[in-house]
Amino acid sequence: MIEVRELTKRYGDTAAVDGLSFRVEPGHVTGFLGPNGAGKSTTMRIVLGLDAPTSGEALVNGRRYATLPRPMRAVGALLDAGAVHGGRSAFDHLSCLALAGGIGRSRVAEVLEAVGLTGVARRLVGGFSLGMKQRLGIAAALLGDPGVLMFDEPVNGLDPEGVRWIRELMRALAAEGRTVLLSSHLMSEMALTADRLVVVGRGRLIADTTVRELTGRYPTLEDAYLALTAGSVEYGAAR
Ligand SMILES: Nc1ncnc2c1ncn2[C@@H]1O[C@H](COP(=O)(O)OP(=O)(O)OP(=O)(O)O)[C@@H](O)[C@H]1O
Known part of the structure; x- marks a missing residue:
């Protein structure tokens, strides 16, 4: 479970996250929606201990990230698929992460297989397409077999087969009883993948609801x- 409590993060005068509270429960795919700059990535970074809150807290299984005894086994995440060392092979990249997280090497082959990268495991990541890097990032998130998973725009750059694969993977992970938080701007895809939704704007909570509830009230999830x-749209083009 993820719990965000009265979370605020300021960068100078900008409140990237502004008194945000919500819970993400196990057993569902929860979509994390909001316009560009709404504070989704900042919230995910704070959950992962990559940024410190100005006030409030974000907890994984009731603990702050820094106090989790075996963090990679508790929570896995794909935040920025491009943030990988291009001079390493996929296998070496995952092996380094496994070593750092106290995870056995045998798991590396398992997650490569799970994301469909076994055939290119020895190739340098620098030559990977965006979609391949997304798959590698998902493999890294799965390494510790964590109960909590967060994915920031995982379908970015994936071909239609990859998009369907992500959808089925997210749903399968939730069906196994895991907590899955997924951000995406693709509403048609979100409607097919998520059960629950947390919608934010300008760092604040706009809605904490279900896809069913919203699609019952509006023609489509996009509407x-x-x-x-x-x-709450901050960076919209002039009309
Ligand atoms: N390191 C930083 N320094 C200064 N401002 C930042 C920093 N990180 C984020 N921000 C600002 O905080 C706000 C929220 O950004 P964030 O990336 O969390 O939004 P987001 O909802 O993930 O957006 P997107 O959908 O575009 O990815 C934005 O105004 C952004 O410019």
Whole structure:
């Protein structure tokens, strides 16, 4: 479970996250939605201990990340698929992460297989396409077999087969009883993948609900999203 409690993160005058509270429960795919700059990545970074909150807290299984005894076994995440050392092979990249996290080497082959990269495991990551890097990032998130998973825009750059694969993977992980938080701007895909939704705008909570509830009230999830966030779009083009 992920719990975000009264979380605020300021960068100078900008409140990237502003008094945000929500819970992400196990057994569901929870979509994390909001316009560009709404604070989704900042929230995920704080959950992972990569950024410190200005106030409030973010907990994984009731603990702050820094106090988790075996963090890679508790929570895995794909935040920025491009943030990998291009001079290493996929196998070596994952082996380094496994070593750092106290995870056996046999798991590396398992996660490479799970994301479909076994055939290119010895190739340098620098030559990978964006979609291959996304798959590698997902393999890294799965390394510790964690109960909590967060994915920031995982379908970015994936081909239609890859998009369907992500959808099925997210749903399978949730069906295993894991907590899955997924951010994406693709509403049609979110409607097919998520059960629950947390919608944020300008760092604040706009809605904490289900896909079913919103699609019952609006023709599509996209219509619902655009209506909910209409007052919170910061970087929209002039019309
Ligand atoms: N390290 C930083 N320094 C200064 N400002 C930052 C930093 N990180 C994020 N911000 C600002 O905080 C706000 C929230 O950014 P964040 O990346 O969390 O939004 P997001 O919802 O993930 O957006 P997107 O959908 O575009 O990825 C933005 O205004 C951003 O410019």
